[in-house]
Amino acid sequence: MSRIEETIDISRRPDEVFTYLTDPKHIAEWEESAAAVRTLSEGPLGVGSRFQVQRRIGRLKVPMTMEVTEFNPPRSWHFHGVNGPVRSDLQGTIEPLDDGERSRLTLSVDLEPHGIGKVLVPLVVKPLVRKEIPRDEAHLKELLEVGAS
Structure with missing residues (x-):
């Protein structure tokens, strides 16, 4: 599948x-x-840590377990879905400005x-994710910048 990428x-x-x-919380x-x-692993987050995200997909709530596969503070991380019908693979990078x-x-x-x-991703999930990521980033920006002032 093709990656969806957004920057802010x-x-x-x-x-x-x-x-x-x-921070999963x-x-x-x-x-x-x-x-x-909910966190599934003890101790601080790092490679091998797992947490479960309950996602809303339409009217459904679907649990998805994520595993940390890369963790390079404060520049990059990689969370990989390990179960469920839709396994997301999320990579994040932060560049200083x-x-x-x-x-x-x-x-x-x-x-x-x-x-x-295989049916849900192209018809339902991918279009939802493509619309959600820019809104998520805008909301994140608002949360972090308002918290800074």
Whole structure:
């Protein structure tokens, strides 16, 4: 499947953006389709950690387990879905701007269909994700910038 990629500039330092974005407890605050999140691994987040996101897809709530496959603070991370009919593959990168006072965030998502997901991804899920990511990034920007003032 082709990746969906969106970029936004945020008036916060890269370490602040990275810390907020990679903390599972914040996912439901800024991601429109995330209904709830629970951590499945003990200790601080890092490669091998897992968490479960309950996603709203239309009227359904679908649990999706994510595993951290890359974790390079404060520059990049990679979360990979390990179960369910739609397994998302999310990569994030943060570039410093203005001597590290601001950040450029790029989110890249790929959707891996399994079973019924082979029908759902092209017809329902991918169009929803393509519309949601820019809204999620705008909401994230608002949350982080208002929190900075």
